[in-house]
Amino acid sequence: MAVTIQSLRFRITKRFGAKTVLRDFALEVRGRQFVTFLGPSGCGKSTALNILAGLIPATDGDVWIDGERIDHLPPEKRGFGMVFQNYALFPHMTVFGNIAFGLQLQRRPAAEIRERVRGMLELVQLPAFEDRYPGQLSGGQQQRIAIARALVLQPRLMLLDEPLSNLDAKLRIEMRAEIKRLHTNLGLTSIYVTHDQTEALSLSDWVVVMRDGVLMQAGTPQEIHDQPRNLFVADFMGFRNFFPVQVASVHPDGSVEAAGNGMRIRGRTRHALVPGAAAVAAIRPDDVVVGQQAAGSNSFRGKVEIVEYLGRGNEVILALETGARLWVHTPERVTPGESVTAVFPPEKVILLPPEGAGGAA
Amino acid sequence: MRRTRAGEPSELDLMATACLVPSLLYVLVMFVYPFLYGIYMSLRPAKVAGFSLANYLTFFGDEWQYRTVWITFNIAVPNTVVVVSVALLLAYGMRRGIWLERTVTTILVLPISLGVILLAEGIIGFYGARGWFNQLLLGLGLLNEPLVLTHNYIGVMLSLFMQQFPFCFLMLLGYISGIDPSIENSARTLGAGPWTVFYKVMLPLMAPGIAIAFALVFVMSFGVFPSAILLGQPAGATRTIAIAAYQQAFESYDMSYASAIAVIMGVFQMAGLVIIVLLRRRMVMAATMGVGKR
Ligand SMILES: Nc1ncnc2c1ncn2[C@@H]1O[C@H](COP(=O)(O)OP(=O)(O)OP(=O)(O)O)[C@@H](O)[C@H]1O
Ligand SMILES: [Mg+2]
Numbered sequence: 001m002a003v004t005i006q007s008l009r010f011r012i013t014k015r016f017g018a019k020t021v022l023r024d025f026a027l028e029v030r031g032r033q034f035v036t037f038l039g040p041s042g043c044g045k046s047t048a049l050n051i052l053a054g055l056i057p058a059t060d061g062d063v064w065i066d067g068e069r070i071d072h073l074p075p076e077k078r079g080f081g082m083v084f085q086n087y088a089l090f091p092h093m094t095v096f097g098n099i100a101f102g103l104q105l106q107r108r109p110a111a112e113i114r115e116r117v118r119g120m121l122e123l124v125q126l127p128a129f130e131d132r133y134p135g136q137l138s139g140g141q142q143q144r145i146a147i148a149r150a151l152v153l154q155p156r157l158m159l160l161d162e163p164l165s166n167l168d169a170k171l172r173i174e175m176r177a178e179i180k181r182l183h184t185n186l187g188l189t190s191i192y193v194t195h196d197q198t199e200a201l202s203l204s205d206w207v208v209v210m211r212d213g214v215l216m217q218a219g220t221p222q223e224i225h226d227q228p229r230n231l232f233v234a235d236f237m238g239f240r241n242f243f244p245v246q247v248a249s250v251h252p253d254g255s256v257e258a259a260g261n262g263m264r265i266r267g268r269t270r271h272a273l274v275p276g277a278a279a280v281a282a283i284r285p286d287d288v289v290v291g292q293q294a295a296g297s298n299s300f301r302g303k304v305e306i307v308e309y310l311g312r313g314n315e316v317i318l319a320l321e322t323g324a325r326l327w328v329h330t331p332e333r334v335t336p337g338e339s340v341t342a343v344f345p346p347e348k349v350i351l352l353p354p355e356g357a358g359g360a361a
Numbered sequence: 362m363r364r365t366r367a368g369e370p371s372e373l374d375l376m377a378t379a380c381l382v383p384s385l386l387y388v389l390v391m392f393v394y395p396f397l398y399g400i401y402m403s404l405r406p407a408k409v410a411g412f413s414l415a416n417y418l419t420f421f422g423d424e425w426q427y428r429t430v431w432i433t434f435n436i437a438v439p440n441t442v443v444v445v446s447v448a449l450l451l452a453y454g455m456r457r458g459i460w461l462e463r464t465v466t467t468i469l470v471l472p473i474s475l476g477v478i479l480l481a482e483g484i485i486g487f488y489g490a491r492g493w494f495n496q497l498l499l500g501l502g503l504l505n506e507p508l509v510l511t512h513n514y515i516g517v518m519l520s521l522f523m524q525q526f527p528f529c530f531l532m533l534l535g536y537i538s539g540i541d542p543s544i545e546n547s548a549r550t551l552g553a554g555p556w557t558v559f560y561k562v563m564l565p566l567m568a569p570g571i572a573i574a575f576a577l578v579f580v581m582s583f584g585v586f587p588s589a590i591l592l593g594q595p596a597g598a599t600r601t602i603a604i605a606a607y608q609q610a611f612e613s614y615d616m617s618y619a620s621a622i623a624v625i626m627g628v629f630q631m632a633g634l635v636i637i638v639l640l641r642r643r644m645v646m647a648a649t650m651g652v653g654k655r
Contacts, residue, residue: 035448050546053546053550054549055546055549055550074549074554075546075549076549076550076551076552076553076554078550080550081550082546082547082550084543084546084547085543086541086543087546088541088543088544088546089547090544090547090548090562091544091566092565092566092645101551101553101561102551102552105551105552105553105557106552122608144549149547149551150550153551153552160551286590342531
């Protein structure tokens, strides 16, 4: 349905006064891809999206679509659809008026407009809402109207700025599926901004992790999740336990042995680490196995400090005998004060260069 | 009104009503009573016993008096249109902030703090026959004789503009910059150029603010008094209705006739406000037409 682009390519630098908000932020997006910009608050995601939409000018850089340079075009000439975090529906127009707005500016015949608006309302599953005003809709309904309003123009690129952040948890999951369905069924090319890693992983073909306006890592959700390239991405993707170590030996298959602070840890790496180099071993709380057996290889004794019941399991903080703290998610029932063994499955431990060395790559 | 399920007024309603009492009292004492008393006075002319419409008939039978209505409208309407339009244009242009915004705003707003008298003196000094403005134009050879800009219609308009523009501008700037910028951004991404955004999206959203600006500036200019005396021709071209009422009250000491003139003035002001409200409806409708449902 939508006009499909081959590729979107950009390189953007943006400064507000002396503050650099985007530093050589560059990417190529292929047609029909679903790309997310993921990063903490203030890292420049919205700024990047607004620059792509033409709503704010870049300080330096260029934007290309299928070999045509478009960064000098005003927003109304770009043919992109944009969905804003707060929906930004026109409060003085009905739902019909909102969705028809762009079509009417294109001077389409009334019959076609009516048909396309109705079709859109069916698609977002709000067929009976034509005559309502935005103020008479729930957040989730407004959200869908905002999406419909952008989609009805068959945009060659959809830009979505945290469109689900104002919804409750249940609706968020529903709308997430809805957005993915529309993207796939309509053959759209989408860029989606979020600071929620679950949202990014579940929606995207390609995730771009940002920090302070710098691209930290771009890759498939699996790559970002399993092989974060630096400490920042690892931290952002849920690695909670970090141990500073020194590399002892590296094997051709990527497995590494390292030691530090009285711990000998086996793991794997994607980095060119050499024996003797400083590194950080990281593991997610979910990947630590808690048991009662004696300490063996890659396992450590510790005392349970705090247990928090989470429903599906417990969040436990262990004080290891080496002095380090370890965050663990476990279905095991443990009690504070109890001594347990924490096992690190070697395939779940990643070794990263320390902060500062090969940070943004 | 919000009601509880039994249809009884809720506690909240009672509270809200109770909170209204002071302001109702204020309106009664400060507005309703003087207004009604004025109407009563105006119907009891000094020379006639009992109630009579004599004052009203005299007013509308005397050209020297009834032309003040025309004179006042002739000042108030153009002034309101000019003040609100200029303030709207500037405020719209500054809605997303501009360079040196504070300085510019301070300069624009400074006249508020001066007071009418000082302002009038300033205007006479600057725009008068021997003022800098004329001296400059004469010196540059652009004029052969000075422009007459004070003690006439133009003088009154200048003075009213300078008094009313700052407050109108500030009010509109506050109103417009309170409109969520993502609304106009979304209109842009949907294909609307800057002019379409102004006309179809921003104008209807600004309409309530513009209407309030129109109403306030109109009412203030309709009551024009000091400016009309200090910078106009209070015995002729700028003899406004407020001057007519003042003369009856404090020169002829005919309070009853003065009250009648004040009531007439109030009625015309009300009429102006009603027209503004109707125009506001039209403004919203015109802009939403064609984007509503068909
Ligand atoms: N108009 C502006 N003037 C100055 N600084 C700005 C301006 N707009 C944004 N910034 C700064 O740019 C940085 C990036 O802002 P941006 O809105 O892109 O963040 P974000 O990643 O979208 O964050 P969030 O997740 O909170 O929406 C922030 O540090 C912000 O303070
Ligand atoms: Mg943002």
